[in-house]
Structure formats: structure tokens, C-alpha cells
Amino acid sequence: MHFFSTRDRSRIVTSSEAIAQGLSDEGGLFVPERFPQVDVKNICGMDYPVMAAVILKEYLTDYSEDFLADATAQTYGAAFGGKAGYLAPVSEGVSALELWHGPTCAFKDYALQLMPKLLVEAKKNLGRTEKTLILVATSGDTGKAALDGYHDVPGIEIAVFYPTGGTSEIQRLQMATQEGANVAVFAVRGNFDDAQTGVKRVFGDKNIAAQLAQRNIRLSSANSINWGRLVPQIVYYFAAYAQLLKAGKIVFGDKVDFCVPTGNFGDILAGYYAKQMGLPVGRLVCASNENNVLTDFLTTGTYTAKRAFYKTTSPSMDILVSSNLERLLFHVTGSDTEVAALMKSLNETGSYTVRPETLAVIQESFGCGWSSEEQVAGEIRARYEQDGYLCDTHTAVAFHVAEQQKREGVPMVVLSTASPFKFPRSVLEALGHTAPENDFAAMQELETITGHTAPAGLAALRQKKERFDAVIDPMQIAEVALGYQA
Ligand SMILES: *Cc1c(COP(=O)(O)O)cnc(C)c1O
Numbered sequence: 255m256h257f258f259s260t261r262d263r264s265r266i267v268t269s270s271e272a273i274a275q276g277l278s279d280e281g282g283l284f285v286p287e288r289f290p291q292v293d294v295k296n297i298c299g300m301d302y303p304v305m306a307a308v309i310l311k312e313y314l315t316d317y318s319e320d321f322l323a324d325a326t327a328q329t330y331g332a333a334f335g336g337k338a339g340y341l342a343p344v345s346e347g348v349s350a351l352e353l354w355h356g357p358t359c360a361f362k363d364y365a366l367q368l369m370p371k372l373l374v375e376a377k378k379n380l381g382r383t384e385k386t387l388i389l390v391a392t393s394g395d396t397g398k399a400a401l402d403g404y405h406d407v408p409g410i411e412i413a414v415f416y417p418t419g420g421t422s423e424i425q426r427l428q429m430a431t432q433e434g435a436n437v438a439v440f441a442v443r444g445n446f447d448d449a450q451t452g453v454k455r456v457f458g459d460k461n462i463a464a465q466l467a468q469r470n471i472r473l474s475s476a477n478s479i480n481w482g483r484l485v486p487q488i489v490y491y492f493a494a495y496a497q498l499l500k501a502g503k504i505v506f507g508d509k510v511d512f513c514v515p516t517g518n519f520g521d522i523l524a525g526y527y528a529k530q531m532g533l534p535v536g537r538l539v540c541a542s543n544e545n546n547v548l549t550d551f552l553t554t555g556t557y558t559a560k561r562a563f564y565k566t567t568s569p570s571m572d573i574l575v576s577s578n579l580e581r582l583l584f585h586v587t588g589s590d591t592e593v594a595a596l597m598k599s600l601n602e603t604g605s606y607t608v609r610p611e612t613l614a615v616i617q618e619s620f621g622c623g624w625s626s627e628e629q630v631a632g633e634i635r636a637r638y639e640q641d642g643y644l645c646d647t648h649t650a651v652a653f654h655v656a657e658q659q660k661r662e663g664v665p666m667v668v669l670s671t672a673s674p675f676k677f678p679r680s681v682l683e684a685l686g687h688t689a690p691e692n693d694f695a696a697m698q699e700l701e702t703i704t705g706h707t708a709p710a711g712l713a714a715l716r717q718k719k720e721r722f723d724a725v726i727d728p729m730q731i732a733e734v735a736l737g738y739q740a
Contacts, residue, residue, distance in 0.1 A: 257272040257287065259282030262278070262594070268379075274380060274474060276457070284481050286313055294492070294506075298506075302338040303326040306486065329371070334355045337352065338490075348656065350667075350668050351512075351670060354676075359711065361672070366396070368486050369480070369486075373482065377409065384409075387466065392446075404434075405432060413438040420446055422676065423679075424715065428715060439724075445563055447559075450477075452728035452732075459732065483520060488524045494510070498665055509534045510536060510666075512667045513652045513667070515543075515571055515648040518576050519548065525538045526620075537619070537621045539655060540622040541624065543564075543568045543651050544625075544626060558604065559574045566627060567680040571648060625651045625654040631683065631684035633651075646672040646681060647672075647677050648672050649669075673709055675701075
């Protein structure tokens with residue numbers, strides 16, 4: 255299997271190269287040359303780690319099968335508390351795919367606990383001995399998940415950039431207390447897009463790359479623009495389907511709809527890959543918060559990043575430029591020149607419009623909707639009071655949209671992307687309580703009220719020492735990168 259750039263088909267790489275490099279040199283994203291077809295029925299009988307190895311090997315063809323079997327067994331066992339890909343029943347026809355049983359309590363652990371192993375092996379496959387410097391822009395969850403995955407991995411340095419005040423206090427502490435000799439964390443003045451644009455500028459700067467190359471350092475990305483981030487996420491769509499089969503809620507071949515709380519369009523795009531590989535996926539419903547740029551795009555065909563930016567209670571979805579949409583545009587149009595032109599327009603004018611035929615094809619697979627802040631709070635309360643199900647703010651965005659888009663007779667799986675204890679103040683307030691200022695006090699009160707126990711990793715943050723307090727401007731991200739020595 256080879257990969258090529260969404261903006262230039264002639265740039266062809268292996269899976270190891272795609273993972274080591276992250277982004278194609280001219281700014282495009284790597285996509286697989288075709289969609290491998292798999293024996294879905296057989297895969298549905300497998301345990302999660304085996305399922306993951308079998309799906310990954312279709313794409314990562316220059317990795318050995320033994321390596322993939324070991325890596326997935328190490329990643330998706332104890333670290334996920336035996337709950338990798340766990341599907342919780344919520345109400346008639348609706349279930350929640352709980353993706354937050356990993357070490358940092360957000361779905362990003364699925365990719366970022368595995369990625370370091372994939373990267374180290376990619377370097378080995380390619381015979382590379384340089385130091386890898388990973389730069390991560392994060393709206394909260396990616397940063398911690400990447401730090402946890404990459405800390406103290408030999409040959410790797412990681413620097414994380416998050417928007418000041420753009421994360422919950424728990425998310426901030428998760429990053430600021432990160433241990434490890436090879437990690438660094440910076441607050442960036444501005445919002446997530448400012449941080450992401452700053453990081454992208456460094457990746458696109460040939461001068462910086464050349465200076466670092468002289469010191470035998472190479473830049474790489476852990477953001478979901480990296481193929482290694484996307485591919486592990488395909489697996490849990492299969493796992494959800496397998497559990498519905500086992501529970502007797504569907505028979506093989508029945509279609510299942512998925513509703514996904516969306517920011518950078520990575521998680522939902524993984525569902526599109528699962529569908530293209532043969533999984534009977536019905537509709538993929540894209541759920542947005544008040545930053546509803548994707549709802550507008552999927553409805554009208556015009557993507558406009560030039561709009562008001564809202565800070566919401568679902569900060570990991572406070573995004574105006576959904577990078578992974580570029581991959582979908584490539585798969586639907588099949589044209590690198592067309593995608594390059596759309597992305598040029600986005601860069602220069604802040605918007606683009608796809609052809610009506612393109613929109614029509616996208617709409618065959620994707621539904622959409624968005625939730626206001628009031629609706630998110632109402633949804634948390636409704637799910638708790640009516641179904642006894644406690645969810646976080648991001649998941650609530652999706653529950654609200656799922657209700658509007660639920661089709662008679664078609665099971666709906668809502669992707670639950672974070673533990674409610676990661677956003678304890680918002681969840682408490684939604685349940686009708688006055689939240690204490692302090693996140694830990696709120697966490698405790700949420701435990702008392704609901705009888706649920708906060709994940710140990712979150713509760714333990716209280717005792718940990720803060721290591722990082724630097725605040726920088728987006729332009730200074732380049733200086734940070736250039737500060738690294740071999
Ligand atoms: C990152 C994140 C999302 C959005 O996922 P994308 O792949 O960026 O669309 C949703 N919910 C939570 C909790 C997240 O951390």
C-alpha cells in the first residue's frame with residue numbers, strides 16, 4: 255500500500271514515510287492509494303487488539319505483522335482497563351461508544367498510545383537515526399494524549415502548544431504536570447486556530463527545516479493530519495458493530511448510523527474509511543458545537559473559516575479549520591489539482607466552495623447538525639435524568655444531534671469522546687448544581703451527586719507538581735522549534 259499527497263499525486267510515500275513525515279512537503283495530507291476490502295464478519299469475531307492488528311496491517315504494509323500484533327496487544331490491554339471499544343447501551347436504539355477508558359480519558363488515546371510505537375518502528379524501517387521533534391497544536395485533549403504517549407520515548411522530543419484559557423483547568427493541569435525529560439508545554443496567546451496556524455507555519459518553513467537538519471533533527475506532527483493518528487481510529491467503528499451483533503441488536507449486514515462530535519474531522523473521517531472498507535455504516539452524522547462551520551459546509555457546500563469564534567464548554571471542538579476535511583475532498587473528487595485549488599482559496603480568502611456534484615456525493619454519506627450551549631447542558635441533564643447516563647460536554651453535543659437525525663429501525667451509535675470528569679464544572683452546572691470554582695472540588699461533588707467514581711488519573715492530578723508555565727505568542731513557536739539541539 256502506498257500513500258500520496260492530497261495536493262500532488264506524484265508525491266508517493268510508504269506508510270513508514272507517511273508516519274515519519276506527517277505532512278507532505280507542499281502542505282497536502284497523505285491518503286491511501288485505495289480502500290482495502292476486509293472480511294468484516296471474521297473481524298467482528300476478534301478481540302480488540304487482534305482486530306486492530308488486522309485492520310492496521312492493511313494500511314501499514316511495510317510494518318511486520320508480528321510488530322503490529324505486539325504493538326496493539328501492548329496498547330489496547332491494561333492501559334484501557336479492559337474497555338477498549340466498549341459500547342454502553344443508553345436508550346432504545348441508541349448506544350454510546352465510550353472511547354475515554356484510556357490513560358488521559360479522551361478518545362485521542364486510541365491513536366496517541368500507539369503512534370509512538372509506529373513512529374519508532376517507522377524510523378527503524380527507514381534506517382533513520384536523527385532526532386524527531388514533534389510539535390503539537392492542541393485545543394486540550396491532543397496535547398495531553400500526545401505527551402502521555404511520547405514521554406521518554408528514545409530519539410523523540412515533543413513540544414505542545416495550547417491556547418491560553420482555551421482548555422478546562424483539568425486539561426491544563428494534565429499538560430502542565432506532565433513528567434518526562436523530553437517534553438515541553440507552552441500556552442499560546444490566542445485561540446486554537448492561532449496555535450495551529452503557528453505550528454503549521456513552522457512545518458511549512460524550509461529555512462527552519464534546514465537549520466534543524468544541520469543538527470540532525472527532523473520535525474514531525476502528532477496532530478490528526480498524520481496518517482498514524484487516523485488509522486487506529488478506524489478500528490473502533492468495527493468494534494461497535496461487532497458488539498451490536500453480539501448483543502443481537504442487528505444481524506450481519508444491517509446498517510448502523512454513527513454520530514460523531516467533530517472538530518478537526520479526524521474521528522468521523524475514520525468512520526468513512528471503515529465504511530469504504532466494507533463495514534455496513536449507514537450515515538455518519540457530523541455533530542458540531544456553536545463553531546458550526548462544518549454544519550454550514552455540509553449543508554451548502556461553502557466552507558467559511560472567516561466567522562466569529564466561540565469559546566464553548568466543549569473546547570476540543572472549538573475549531574474553525576477542520577484539517578482532515580481535505581482528505582474527504584480528495585476521496586470524493588479524486589483530483590489533487592482540485593483539492594490544491596480549494597486549499598489555496600481557503601488560505602488566501604478564508605473560504606472555498608465545492609462543486610454541487612461534490613456536495614451531493616458527500617451528503618450521501620454524511621449528515622450533520624449542531625448544538626447550542628443551552629442544548630448541550632439540557633442534553634447532559636436529559637440523558638442523566640431519563641437514561642441514567644452521565645456524559646461529558648462533547649458527547650452531549652453529539653447526543654443532541656443524534657436525536658434529531660435518528661432513523662426509525664437503524665441503530666445509532668454516539669461516539670463518547672471524553673470522560674465527564676474531565677469537564678466537571680460544566681457537567682455539574684448542566685445537572686442544575688452550582689459548580690465550585692475549583693475543578694477538583696467540582697470533581698468530588700460530581701462523584702457525590704452521581705455515585706460515579708472519577709478516573710484515578712484525573713483525581714491524582716491534584717497532588718502533582720506543575721512543571722510548565724510559559725506563555726508565548728504564536729510567532730514565537732518558531733523560536734521554540736529552533737531552540738532544540740541534537
Ligand atoms: C478531539 C476531540 C473531539 C474532536 O475530534 P476530531 O477528530 O478533531 O474531529 C471531540 N471530542 C473530544 C473530547 C476531543 O478530544
